Amino acid sequence: xxxILVYDVGEKRVAKVLKICRKYLTWVQNSVFEGExxxxxxxxxxxxxxxxxVEDEDSVIFYILRTIKYSDREMLGRKKGGxxxxx
Amino acid sequence: xxxxxxIFSSGELKRKDNTLYLExxxxxxxxxxxxxxxxxxxxxxxxxxxxxxxxxxxxxxxxFFNHYDYYVGSFxxxxxxxxxxxxxKQAEYYLDKEKRLTIAREFVRGAVKNILQVxxxxxxxxxxxxxxxxxxxxxxGRIDDFNEIDELMAIEGNIRECYYSSFDKILxxxxxxxxxxxxxxxxxxxxSLISFGNSMIYTIVLSEIYKTHLDPRIGFLHATNxxxxxxxxxxxxxxxxxxxxxxxxxxxGRKVITKDDFEQDSxxxxxxxxxxxxxxxxxxxxxxxxxxxRQIGKNVxxxxxxxxxxxxxxxxxxxxxxxxxxxxxx
Numbered sequence: 001x002x003x004i005l006v007y008d009v010g011e012k013r014v015a016k017v018l019k020i021c022r023k024y025l026t027w028v029q030n031s032v033f034e035g036e037x038x039x040x041x042x043x044x045x046x047x048x049x050x051x052x053x054v055e056d057e058d059s060v061i062f063y064i065l066r067t068i069k070y071s072d073r074e075m076l077g078r079k080k081g082g083x084x085x086x087x
Numbered sequence: 088x089x090x091x092x093x094i095f096s097s098g099e100l101k102r103k104d105n106t107l108y109l110e111x112x113x114x115x116x117x118x119x120x121x122x123x124x125x126x127x128x129x130x131x132x133x134x135x136x137x138x139x140x141x142x143x144x145x146x147x148x149x150x151f152f153n154h155y156d157y158y159v160g161s162f163x164x165x166x167x168x169x170x171x172x173x174x175x176k177q178a179e180y181y182l183d184k185e186k187r188l189t190i191a192r193e194f195v196r197g198a199v200k201n202i203l204q205v206x207x208x209x210x211x212x213x214x215x216x217x218x219x220x221x222x223x224x225x226x227x228g229r230i231d232d233f234n235e236i237d238e239l240m241a242i243e244g245n246i247r248e249c250y251y252s253s254f255d256k257i258l259x260x261x262x263x264x265x266x267x268x269x270x271x272x273x274x275x276x277x278x279s280l281i282s283f284g285n286s287m288i289y290t291i292v293l294s295e296i297y298k299t300h301l302d303p304r305i306g307f308l309h310a311t312n313x314x315x316x317x318x319x320x321x322x323x324x325x326x327x328x329x330x331x332x333x334x335x336x337x338x339x340g341r342k343v344i345t346k347d348d349f350e351q352d353s354x355x356x357x358x359x360x361x362x363x364x365x366x367x368x369x370x371x372x373x374x375x376x377x378x379x380x381r382q383i384g385k386n387v388x389x390x391x392x393x394x395x396x397x398x399x400x401x402x403x404x405x406x407x408x409x410x411x412x413x414x415x416x417x
Contacts (some may be wrong), residue, residue, distance in 0.1 A: 019104040
């Protein structure tokens with residue numbers, strides 16, 4: 001499946017959350033990640049994030065798309081990040 | 088699905104914040120470690136032990152290619168699927184001449200059937216390949232007559248030569264003449280594309296072998312030796328025509344790759360980076376294309392198909408089910 005992750009967490013925990021997300025997904029812009037992920041990796045990611053955030057203050061949202069076949073992605077402005085298989 | 092990453096730029100690849108990190112002159116990239124299955128390195132990349140340890144931990148294979156795109160080798164992490172039983176079985180089937188021949192023959196038969204499938208596609212599109220088709224079929228009929236591996240290899244070579252000569256008729260492109268198969272270094276554009284494609288499929292099959300209990304060091308058609316992995320060469324034979332060759336024919340046919348994409352260097356032909364990227368893009372697309380598999384009735388990708396082929400081989404070695412090579416139905 002394909003997920004889009006956005007987070008809004010306290011300043012102290014931003015770096016921590018960022019690092020966890022980088023392991024599983026591709027960075028797109030500040031506080032936004034996206035990418036193809038397996039069910040099990042998704043579970044692991046959620047577990048890790050749960051440990052890192054303070055549930056009363058922070059929030060993380062996952063938009064889950066079973067397939068991106070019928071979706072489109074448009075952009076305005078400069079490209080900041082995103083997936084690439086060629087580096 | 089985990090993804091393969093291709094690195095063309097030069098820089099430093101390391102472990103950072105528990106994930107993969109590539110720093111080049113103009114960019115910093117984090118590569119999601121949990122979503123990476125293998126890394127292909129074409130550029131000049133610095134690596135340290137800490138990085139290799141981390142890759143091994145995460146079961147990521149790293150394939151290296153040199154300046155001329157020759158396969159240099161792989162960092163094949165410590166086997167995580169360790170099965171002494173399977174290694175013994177592989178060795179048993181290798182040492183017993185009859186058993187080895189049965190498997191080797193099946194690889195050749197699969198390869199030839201898939202070659203014929205490619206030829207048939209172009210016959211249906213009005214290319215004059217009937218003679219070549221007949222010749223290959225005639226050679227195919229003789230596979231069972233041979234009782235030596237060397238002879239089997241030879242007939243396979245003959246068939247492939249005959250088959251490659253059909254590329255001229257299929258492409259009808261002056262810039263991509265086949266002439267004759269040359270390697271190390273390939274002497275013309277078409278040959279260098281074939282070589283590049285073949286080394287790609289060898290490593291792709293190797294990556295899939297890593298995910299099974301099989302040992303890549305023991306091949307059946309290609310003789311096991313002290314130098315290199317051979318099982319991946321065997322299995323790749325089956326998939327070369329339907330994966331690599333189709334990609335080559337499409338790219339040249341669509342003029343995505345043209346004669347301007349090659350450069351003569353003192354030691355041989357070099358494919359320019361842009362063309363390599365196009366090639367890999369098309370190859371990746373092909374590998375992720377899914378189709379309905381007849382036996383299992385599910386949608387599988389070509390990459391998955393390679394793995395299924397290895398599972399069939401495992402079953403054969405364990406005496407559960409006779410191995411028969413995959414033959415494309417289209």
